[in-house]
Amino acid sequence: MKFQFWTVGKAHESFVKEGVEMFTKRIANYYPVDWTIIAGPKNAAALSETDLKKKEGEIILAALQKDDFLVLLDERGKQLTSEGLASFIQQRANESTKNIIFLIGGAFGVSDSVMIRANFKWSLAQLVFPHQLVRVILAEQVYRACSINRNEKYHHQ
Template structure:
């Protein structure tokens, strides 16, 4: 199973880049993992929110494969404990899912089309975080889940 992290926006800011790279490298000891930073659509600055979300959806839907398991990070999604996240990932592996895509949407969220395509909607917290920090939190939590699956010492419960 491969873990794909997709985000719409700019490259990792320097203050999160090192952490994201470090956790992604650690995740790769368990599952192949990579980040794809999807640049905002051309003319994004002149599009209204609905048009922008529609353009972003077109890009994402063109990138997704039919069998990809899409996990949308969304503030209205289900919240997981670290142990439940580990179980969630292990269940996808047990189901022989080839690609899990964790998607961080654009600044204004995602279109209804992406919402419908998502296999799971996951909320990291009821708090709202900057997109850059979401990348770091996401990569750390996936690494933590991997260590829980292997019963390693990183996570203390």
């Protein structure tokens, strides 16, 4: 199984980069992992919110493979405990899922077509976090889940 973290937007800001790299390296001890930053359309500023989400959605859907398991981070999604996320990941491994893609949508969310394509919608919290900070939280929580599945001490430090 491979983890892919996709995010719509700009490159990691410096305050985010170090945390993302640290947790990504740790995750790589369990599963292959990589990040893809999906640039928005060139004329994004001229587009309406709906048109922007539609264009971003077309880019996302074109990049997905049929058997990719898409986890959409969405404020209306299901909330999980760290143990719940560990169980979720273990279940995907047990099902021989090849790719789990964790998607952080654009500033206005994602198009309806991406929402429909998502295999699972996950809410990190009822709070709203800055887009860049979500990247660090996501990487840390996936690492935490992996350490829980291996019964390692990180979760209890």
